[in-house]
Amino acid sequence: MAHSSHPGRIGTANVGSLGVDSRKLGVWTFIGSEALFFAALITTYLVFAPVNMARADAQNPKEYLDIWLTSVLAALLLASSLTMVLALAAVRRGDMKLFRVWLLATVGLGFSFLGGQVYEFTELYHHGATLSSSLFGTTFFVLTGFHGTHVLIGAIWLLSVFFKVQRYPDSPETVMDVELGGLYWHFVDLVWVVIFTVIYLI
Amino acid sequence: MAGDLAHEAHESTRFYWMVGAVLAAVTIVEVAITFLPLPHELIVAVLMVLMVVKGAGVVMYFMHLKGDARILQAVFVVPFLLATVMILLFLLLFSQHVGIAG
Structure with a gap:
């Protein structure tokens, strides 16, 4: 299978009794818990949406959210997921030059997303939507703010992987290091796929 | 052997570009349909x-969960399904409910 893992070319020092790399198992378990975390935030936004509209301080999301800006942000994160998987493919075949290009492109796209989100938050603030202006403001900024924080953590994670590979280019853990950082990064993109549809488009 | 690996790597790279193109197209359709x-x-x-x-x-x-170890699929899919059920149940209970507006 062209797109499957290549366990034979990955260090096996961390393979536990379950037959999988214990660090990979840990990251997938963490991602599972993160799915529940974001589900709670999305549920809160959706449950309080009609409550927000019924209150005296109601703010209609349709009047505040910019679909075009967030479509660009969605494209940036989607492109970063592609560059991330291309970085993993490159490091698996030992092409370190392309690996560096794709990984740094991923980090660059991540920071571009964050720049766009800062711009969005600033615009919303100037139009009167803040963390305490309404239930919409509170639930929206908590949800998207936590997501943005995850993007920032992911970018820092990938940068740390980049510098570790630079420092220890022959480490047998390199492929797994990239794969683990990539798993987290793709999850951040996955969350945005849901947020983009549920919060911005619907 | 080396030729096989190079061919496989080329195929996987092309496959990722195809998946990326499909996801981009779906995103464009998503925005357009609104x-x-x-x-x-x-x-x-x-x-x-x-x-x-x-x-x-x-x-x-992109995350290669398809074809990955069953235990890795389980530790993600089980909480993901739980999260989906939680969202649907809360919407069922509180959709259009403004009684807790305060």
Whole structure:
């Protein structure tokens, strides 16, 4: 299978009794818990949406959210997921030059997303939507703010992987290091796929 | 052997570009459909389907969960399904409910 893992070319020092790399198992378990975390935030936004509209301080999301800006942000994160998987493919075949290009492109796209989100938050603030202006403001900024924080953590994670590979280019853990950082990064993109549809488009 | 690996690497790279192109196309359709004069319920239904398609593409092909070890699939899919059920149940209970507006 062209797109499957290549366990034979990955260090096996961390393979536990379950037959999988214990660090990979840990990251997938963490991602599972993160799915529940974001589900709670999305549920809160959706449950309080009609409550927000019924209150005296109601703010209609349709009047505040910019679909075009967030479509660009969605494209940036989607492109970063592609560059991330291309970085993993490159490091698996030992092409370190392309690996560096794709990984740094991923980090660059991540920071571009964050720049766009800062711009969005600033615009919303100037139009009167803040963390305490309404239930919409509170639930929206908590949800998207936590997501943005995850993007920032992911970018820092990938940068740390980049510098570790630079420092220890022959480490047998390199492929797994990239794969683990990539798993987290793709999850951040996955969350945005849901947020983009549920919060911005619907 | 080295030729096989190089061919496989080339194939996987091309496959990732194809998945990326499909996901980009789905995103364009998602945005475009919100501007069409269709019933809101229909737009919501189509958007939910497209969201699942995009999410599945990311998880199965970019995160390589398709074909990965069963235990790795389980530790993600079980809480993900739990999260989905939680969202649906809360919407069922509180959708259009403004009694806790305060």
